[in-house]
């Protein structure tokens with residue numbers, strides 16, 4: 645049974661190790677392996693870059709971006725000068741690429757990021773997980789393959805288009821039937837309670853802007 649702790653990245657009991665240490669729900673892992681085998685027939689080497697992430701892991705990502713240890717990017721993947729931003733602007737900049745702890749689809753065991761390992765290695769490209777690599781780079785064939793075939797295996801791409809919320813992430817796959825259930829169990833108030841219990845930087849500004857953040861980034865409805 646899916647419980648609320650699972651949705652918020654605080655219960656790992658339903659996950660299995662799928663491949664190379666990456667964890668997913670068993671059903672999602674099975675579907676992924678079928679898709680991977682089909683892609684291999686077409687000479688596309690789909691491998692996982694990231695799958696399940698815990699609340700704590702997502703919090704660490706947030707902290708490293710807040711502190712400036714990791715550079716912030718705008719929606720077009722250009723560097724932002726974080727020192728010039730207000731707390732609210734910084735939160736929006738982080739949320740464009742990284743979810744709030746407790747609100748990442750990577751908590752659910754249904755979502756994963758993929759790349760074309762063989763093609764990247766052959767290109768001797770310093771892989772960065774950016775859009776260009778999926779549009780005019782070593783993962784273009786993978787991108788096209790996914791557009792054509794991912795849905796046959798139950799996967800969709802929730803961040804295929806930018807609408808003012810989360811930036812385009814052509815590498816992000818979601819096992820739609822299971823993920824839709826998780827999304828239905830998300831709750832703004834429980835998310836806030838989890839954040840209050842954490843030591844997330846920027847908490848006051850997050851609380852003040854939560855209704856907007858929730859619509860625009862958590863539900864990714866963008867700017868309506």
Ligand SMILES: [Zn+2]
Pocket residue numbers: 694750756757813815816817
């Ligand atoms: Zn992702």
